[in-house]
Amino acid sequence: MKLYNTMTRTKEEFVPIREGEVKMYSCGPTVYNYFHLGNARPFIVFDTLRNYLEYRGYKVTFVQNFTDVDDKLIKKSKEEGISVGEIADKYIVEYFTDAEGLGIRKATYHPRATENIDAIIAIVEKLIEKGHAYEVDGDVYFSVKSDPDYGKLSHKPLDDLMEGVRKELEEGKRDAADFALWKKRKDDEIGWESPWGIGRPGWHIECSAMVNKYLGETIDIHSGGVDLVFPHHENEIAQSECANGAPFAHYWLHNGFITIDNEKMSKSAGNFFTVRDIAKKYDYEVIRFFMLSAHYRSPINFSDELMNAAKTSLERIYNCLDNLDFLLKAAPEGEADEKVVKAMEDAKAKFIEAMDDDLNTANALSAIFEAVRFVNGESGMTKASAQCAKETILEMGGVLGLLKKSKSEDIDERITALIEERQAARKAKNFKRADEIRDALKAEGIVLEDTPQGVKWRKV
Secondary structure (H helix, E strand, C coil), rough: CEEEECCCEEECCCCCCCCCCEEECCCCCCCCCCCCCHHHHHHHHHHHHHHHHHCCEEEEEEEECCECCCCCHHHHHHHCCCCCHHHHHHHHHHHHHHHHHHHCCCCCCEEHHHHCCCHHHHHHHHHHCCCEEEEEECEEECCHCCCCCCCCCCCCCHHHHHCCCCCCCCCCCCCCCCEEEECCCCCCCCEEECCCEEEECHHHHHHHHHHHHCCCEEEEEEEEEEEHHHHHHHHHHHHHHHHHCCCCEEEEECCCCCCEEEEEECCCCCCCEHHHHHHCCCCCHHHHHHCCCCCCCCCCECHHHHHHHHHHHHHHHHHHHHHHHHHHHCCCCCCHHHHHHHHHHHHHHHHHHHHEECCHHHHHHHHHHHHHHHHHHCCCCCHHHHHHHHHHHHHHHCCCCCCCCCCHHCCCHHHHHHHHEEEEECCCCCHHHHHHHHHHHCCCCCEEEECCCEEEEECC
């Protein structure tokens, strides 16, 4: 398996630190609101990576944090008149609602910044002790110039990195590039006791502390959106490696941006959408399918046209599975046809080849559709052949976090009864009643197809 490493800018063979085990960290949400479409992409992509690593036999310890204290949460708490903790609790619940809808599994650990203050303070103290950080009247800053390797992830000199970043020298800072590890409490803001007075952690330090606590000094994979390369991930590397004297992560993975109708998503442009917004119009699974339909490092454009195309493509796979379910009831007994077995083995081999090539989910989906095309063009399948095809398609889809619905969830007893009544009417040669039922079901989006093996139905 090869992964594109942002640090080296090359695809590298994936070799974990410990044989058979993977330690992986992915930056989670700041929980002051519902998460938006841009957040959803890394959550889906790196959940899929975790699935695939497990599919390939690795034991994965996966950590995704919650940033539950920062300026945004403090502002939100003042606006709503409730505590920062209550804001965080509310939106962590909402995160899991949307994540479950998107097929995103819970991480092995979901640590919160506020639950790890001791670990954060400990790493800040270590950085001060080693001369990489300094305290000024209750604030603690990391000294960027103390780290000769600073900028190695971004591959740019410090001066270039600081372009566009606020450069004025804050009172007490030695250099404009230095960043906060610990912030002195202002007014009545939330805070914790520390060796430097009451305050709260900076954004970057929480991830370093939680990686160290839950995964160790050096991990296999660290991931997130491309917007986190600088300053967040650059700062994480500097803090962690200066504190521990060890490499922080062996592989750095970053997903590309999302545009909305070919424009950058922003509130000012009026095209800012939360996943909750989108899920009102499109099924959560359609959103996940859409996200995986492009390679994770490529930019992806969100539009109604592309979402409808994703919906149609996903329905095509489900219709194939419905046909296979029908064959499992109506097809003759017998062994699986060698041609079917080979076609499914070929599709699975192409699926694995695609996923091994830097998690190419677009090509992996193509492998699934290759299996679907074969099934749709095959006649005279036995039950065993149908079972082989169904298991293969579900196996591949399951790795991508897709195809977890069953037809039984989509049809109620009333519709089942109508289909059975129509069958009885046809048997009794009451074709008028049979046609009435067919038309009524069609009006509800249920299309019936009469075959020599019996009646089949599908949703449209």
